[in-house]
Amino acid sequence: KGTSLEMLVRFGRRCGRAKEDTEIKNSEEDHALYPPLLPSKVDLREVTIIPQNEWKRIQDSLDSLTREAACLRAERKAKKEMHFRSQEVVKHWTNTYAGMKEQKLEAKKKRDEEVEAERRILDIxxxxHKQGERKKAIEFAKQYQLYQTERVKRFHSGLLLSRVMKERDAQIEFQKNKIKSDEKWEEQLKLSxxxxxxxxxxxAEKQRRDRMALANDHLKQIKEHKEEEERRRKHEERDAKEIKRQNALYEIEMRKKLEKKKEERNESRKLFFENMNDKNIIKAVERQQQEEEDEKIRKFIKAKKRLTQMGKEKEAETHRLMEERRExxxxxxxxxxxxxLDNEDLIIARDTAEAxxxxxxxxxxxxxxxxxxxxxxAEYRAVVMKNKEEEERQRKLDAKEQLLAIMKADQIFQEHEKEKKRKADKxxxxxxxxxxxxxxxxxxxAKQEKQAELEYYRLTEALVxxxxxxxxxxxxxxxELESESTNKYIYPLVKAVREGHGGGRGPVFVDRGGLRPSYQANDVTGVQLPFYNSQGSKYSNFQKSKGRLGFTW
Structure with missing residues (x-):
């Protein structure tokens, strides 16, 4: 609306009507000073002239909403900037609620960090402490396992024996040093x-009975092992016989199959030749029948010719008789x-002509x-001859096809046999x-197992x-600790140390980690054989010792 008013209103004085030159001059000046705001062909007398104050008032009334919105935006922006400045200023104050809250949070965070550090130290x-306890438990377990081994037990037994012997000598020495002997003590000692x-x-009796029972148990086990071995051997023999019998049956069955196939082949060949002979016989019979039929046809034709000749002769005779009669x-x-008369001649001539x-x-x-x-x-004879020729040709074709079929079947059978043989070979x-x-x-x-066994022996030897x-x-x-007090009773300890691990009295197995196994006598006693560390034997007869050890050769 304001734009339209600007286009319709022009400031300044109105130009009156003057002479023509003045009007032309004024119009040129107007065009030069002011742009063409009014559209062409507008009558200036119909344009309303508004003063400048009124024009400003109208513009202010029209643009009031826009100015109010701009003022509100500027006011909000100023308030927001003021709020940001206030926050920046108040942010570092300590006497406000926000500052006090921030200080409390910082203090709580610091306390939590200190508590967490103390907890970490306690956890470490x-x-x-737990690691030390675990080490102690492991050491105790290792020591307990070491003390539970047979060799350490025997060593501790030797240690106990040495201490007992030491205590016994001390008690004997103490008894010798007593001035007055006690009869009651002697009686009690005697009873003990x-x-x-x-x-x-x-x-000793109980040990002997136990050894006897153990020996009987061993003999029973040996007997059971022998019986089990005998049963296993018999079972293997039965299996071998059964396998041999099955192989023999299989070979017999295969021979029977081959003979049966050979018989079938011979039978088929025989049937083929018999069929060929039958066909030859049938051909001969058919040929004979054909010859007989041909002979009959020839006789029939000959008789027919003779009859025809007789008919011709009879016709000639009849013709001759007729000619004679006509004459x-x-x-x-x-x-x-x-x-x-003449009419009668005509009648006779007519009758004669008709006759x-x-x-x-x-x-x-x-x-x-x-x-x-x-x-x-003639047509019947040609048809019969043609049928005979067709039958002969068809018979030859059938025989040829049958021969080709038999040859093809034989070839297929041979190929099938070759394929079966190839499959069997494959x-x-x-x-x-x-x-x-x-x-x-x-x-x-086996090689891997041997290597694994050797590796196991090597590791076992290293561990041993x-x-x-x-x-x-x-x-x-x-x-060394016991020898400091006395050097007299350490022999059981030295003996226990020299015995070696394994618990036996036999020779040491060098390839088995130095084990010393036990050997049991092969007699009713079943006792463990002693260990003799001698350079030779006093006797030259070893038969008794061999029998005792269980050698039978």
Missing amino acids: EEEI IEKSFKEEKEK RINNFLSELMKEK EAEWEKREKEKYEKNKAELKAI ERQELRDAHIQQMAQNKFN AEKEKEFQDYAREVI
Whole structure:
């Protein structure tokens, strides 16, 4: 609206109507000073002139909303900037609620960090303590396992024996130094000695019974093992016999199959030749029948020809008789013609002509009939000969096809037999390859097992050597500690150290980690054989010793 008013209103004085030159001059000045705000062909007398103040008031009334919106935006922006400045200023104050809250949060965070650091230190200390406890438990378990071994137990038994012997000597020395002997004590000592002897005797008897029971148990086990071995051997023999029998049955069955196939082949060949002979016989019979039929046809044709000849002769005779009769009739008629009138001559001539025409007609029909019969006979003979030739050709084709079918069947049978033989050869080759591969695999597995066993022995020897070193160190420390008090009773300890691990009295197995096994006598006693460390034998007869050890050769 304001734009339209600007276009319609112009400031300044109105120009009145003057002379034509003045009007032209004023119009040129107006065009030069002011742009063409009014559209063309507008009458200036109809344009309203508004003062400048009024024009400003109108513009202010129209643009008031825009100015108010701009003022509101500027005011909000100023308030927002003031708020940001206030926050920046108040942010570092400590006497406000926000500052106090921030200080409390910082203090709480610092306390939590200190508590967490203390907890970490306590956790580390507890972990160190638990690790020490675990180490102590592991050391105790290792020591307990070491003390539970047979060799350490025997060493401790030797240690206890040495201490008991030491205590016994001390007590004996103490008893010797006593001024006055006690009879009651002597009686009690005597009773205790008798009791100990009795207990030792009972213990020895019990050990003997246990050894006897163990020996009987061993003999029973040996007998059971022998029986089991005998049963296994018999079972293997039965299996071998059964396999041999199955192989024999298989070979017999295969021979029967081959014989049966050979018989079937011979039977088929025999049937083929019999069929060929039957066909030849049938061909000969058919040929004979054909010859007989041909002979009949020839006889029939010959008879037909003879009949035809006879018919022709009879016709000639009949024709001759007719000619004679006609001649007689003509002679008779000629005689009559002389005697009768002309009309009678005409009647006779007409009858004669009709009789001749009738006779010629009959002769012609008879000739046509004979000709048709001869033609039918010739056609029948041609058809019969053609059928015979077709049958002979078809018979030859059938025989040839049958021969080709038999040859093809024989070829298929031969190919089938070759294929079966090839498959059997392939299966045997695959079985042979599988056996070779299995043998190689078994050999490789045996080699691997041997390597694993050697590796196990090596590790066992290393472990045994380590344990032996540990035991020797422990025994040396104990012996040195015991030898400080007395050097008289350390022999049981030295003996226990020299015995070696294994618990036996036999020779040491060098390849088995230095084990010393036990050997049991092969007699009713079943006792463990002693260990004799001698350079030779006093006796030259070893038969008794060999029998005792169980050698039978």
